[in-house]
Amino acid sequence: MTSTDLRSIPPATVERPWAALGALLAGLSIIIIDGSIVNVLLPDMVSDIGLTQTDAQWVNSIYSLVFAALLITVGSLADRFGRRRLFLIGTVVFMAASLGSASAGDATTLIAFRAVQALGASMMLPSSIAVVNVLFTGERRAAAFGLWGAVFGGAAALGPLLGGFLAEEFSWRWAFLVNIPVGLLAGIAVRVFVPETTGPRGNGFDPLGVLLSASGLALVVFGLIEGQDYGWWTATAGFDLGPLQLAAGGLSVVPVSIALGTILGATLVLWERHRASAGRPQLIRLELFGIRRYGFGNVVALVVSLGEFGILFVLPLWIQAVHGYDPLVTGAILATLAVGTLGAGGAARHVAAALGATWVVRLGMALEITGIIAIGLTLSVTRSPWWLAVGLVVYGLGVGFATAQLTNVVLEDVPEEASGQASAMTSTFRQVGSALGAACLGAVLFGSLGANLLGSLRDDKGISEEQAEQITEEVRDSAGQAITQLEEVPELAPEADDSKVAFTDAARTTAWVAAGFVTLGLLVSFGLPRSPTARDPGVGTRGATGA
Numbered sequence: 170m171t172s173t174d175l176r177s178i179p180p181a182t183v184e185r186p187w188a189a190l191g192a193l194l195a196g197l198s199i200i201i202i203d204g205s206i207v208n209v210l211l212p213d214m215v216s217d218i219g220l221t222q223t224d225a226q227w228v229n230s231i232y233s234l235v236f237a238a239l240l241i242t243v244g245s246l247a248d249r250f251g252r253r254r255l256f257l258i259g260t261v262v263f264m265a266a267s268l269g270s271a272s273a274g275d276a277t278t279l280i281a282f283r284a285v286q287a288l289g290a291s292m293m294l295p296s297s298i299a300v301v302n303v304l305f306t307g308e309r310r311a312a313a314f315g316l317w318g319a320v321f322g323g324a325a326a327l328g329p330l331l332g333g334f335l336a337e338e339f340s341w342r343w344a345f346l347v348n349i350p351v352g353l354l355a356g357i358a359v360r361v362f363v364p365e366t367t368g369p370r371g372n373g374f375d376p377l378g379v380l381l382s383a384s385g386l387a388l389v390v391f392g393l394i395e396g397q398d399y400g401w402w403t404a405t406a407g408f409d410l411g412p413l414q415l416a417a418g419g420l421s422v423v424p425v426s427i428a429l430g431t432i433l434g435a436t437l438v439l440w441e442r443h444r445a446s447a448g449r450p451q452l453i454r455l456e457l458f459g460i461r462r463y464g465f466g467n468v469v470a471l472v473v474s475l476g477e478f479g480i481l482f483v484l485p486l487w488i489q490a491v492h493g494y495d496p497l498v499t500g501a502i503l504a505t506l507a508v509g510t511l512g513a514g515g516a517a518r519h520v521a522a523a524l525g526a527t528w529v530v531r532l533g534m535a536l537e538i539t540g541i542i543a544i545g546l547t548l549s550v551t552r553s554p555w556w557l558a559v560g561l562v563v564y565g566l567g568v569g570f571a572t573a574q575l576t577n578v579v580l581e582d583v584p585e586e587a588s589g590q591a592s593a594m595t596s597t598f599r600q601v602g603s604a605l606g607a608a609c610l611g612a613v614l615f616g617s618l619g620a621n622l623l624g625s626l627r628d629d630k631g632i633s634e635e636q637a638e639q640i641t642e643e644v645r646d647s648a649g650q651a652i653t654q655l656e657e658v659p660e661l662a663p664e665a666d667d668s669k670v671a672f673t674d675a676a677r678t679t680a681w682v683a684a685g686f687v688t689l690g691l692l693v694s695f696g697l698p699r700s701p702t703a704r705d706p707g708v709g710t711r712g713a714t715g716a
Contacts, residue, residue, distance in 0.1 A: 193359060199263065480544060
């Protein structure tokens with residue numbers, strides 16, 4: 170099928186749109202899984218190729234950093250050169266980088282290929298959303314975005330389970346190798362079933378906008394990711410990069426990075442306004458934020474992302490530290506979330522037709538809040554972690570409704586020729602919100618853990634103040650994983666029990682904060698306009714699901 174703008178094609182004549190959606194979702198699944206699978210593989214990587222603690226952190230964080238930094242740029246490229254073309258290029262890049270990651274024999278090589286994986290992923294995500302936005306209208310639109318959201322949430326939940334299985338039965342390298350056959354099949358299916366779509370090419374490009382966007386986002390996300398390690402204001406560790414040399418005890422690199430990134434972001438806005446007034450092509454079409462659903466919806470996406478996946482950061486650490494479960498069982502518990510996301514995906518079309526997409530978003534966030542509260546109430550040193558499955562299923566239902574239909578709402582009134590750029594901007598808001606949320610929730614978790622445990626140990630007359638501080642530091646700095654080591658020393662059994670209680674209380678506090686962030690997102694969502702429903706007269710081709 171030749172390149173075209175699908176606005177000129179009646180929806181009924183688009184060949185096999187559901188096959189096209191399935192092909193896109195197959196490719197999408199591998200990039201989402203690779204964002205969550207690495208956490209459970211890090212111990213094996215450390216023992217196999219000798220990763221240091223810093224290396225292990227970068228293997229995980231480089232993916233999020235590069236991914237978030239490039240979304241806006243590649244979203245604009247997708248509109249300009251073709252969304253299917255960018256998706257296919259991204260798939261090839263992702264598969265090649267997966268092979269490189271699987272073959273890595275040292276930390277530097279692995280980190281480098283993880284960065285290339287993120288480059289490929291940044292091409293695939295906004296392109297897939299843009300194609301879905303253009304390809305589906307009417308009642309099929311909510312169903313399509315519902316399935317997109319189910320795969321998005323389900324893949325994130327299945328990542329730890331798949332990683333745990335592969336690490337236990339085979340090797341951590343297979344977590345990357347499995348991407349190759351799946352990516353190959355997805356690429357072939359996309360080439361066969363997905364039509365090419367583009368926006369107007371205009372008469373130029375915006376290289377300075379690309380530089381400002383990528384570098385500004387990279388600096389902000391780097392600061393949010395590394396705050397726990399380098400200190401939020403005072404440096405807890407030194408940082409040397411070329412002429413920038415910051416010693417421990419002085420100013421941390423984190424506020425410097427966030428400040429520089431913010432300045433570059435403000436400069437980007439001014440630059441894009443200048444190009445718009447001059448009638449030149451822009452990387453970011455600022456006039457889109459004048460569309461109420463788009464502008465307000467992106468704010469909702471940013472706010473709700475602060476807490477939406479924060480609980481999934483806490484639970485694996487807590488389950489393994491407090492209950493001693495291995496990565497495979499931990500992944501199986503977390504995978505129950507996928508039951509909810511798949512259920513929401515199947516019901517999205519009917520619920521959206523009855524309530525309208527905006528109310529489906531609100532329903533989803535209400536279910537997320539309910540699920541997080543249930544998880545917080547279920548956390549216990551003595552109760553089996555499998556009871557978390559009840560809250561996780563409810564939470565998964567909420568993610569399935571809120572994540573997918575919010576994307577539906579945000580893009581509803583956006584001109585289809587700008588779908589790639591608009592979807593990339595929404596994905597960027599989500600990524601920045603997730604990074605900020607992880608930073609805030611991480612600070613709450615480890616701050617509460619340290620305070621709770623130190624207070625408990627000070628009440629223990631059998632140990633000195635110095636011992637109390639040492640145990641607290643070890644437990645906090647190991648994200649709770651030192652608790653299993655304390656249990657192996659019989660005379661430290663009481664301190665291990667205190668650590669479990671302190672970690673459980675800290676995890677519960679973190680759950681309340683995550684629920685608060687999502688509640689704030691729910692409140693902000695009431696600024697969105699009402700969506701039409703199937704009962705409304707005169708609903709157009711995009712109504713009934715609409716936004």
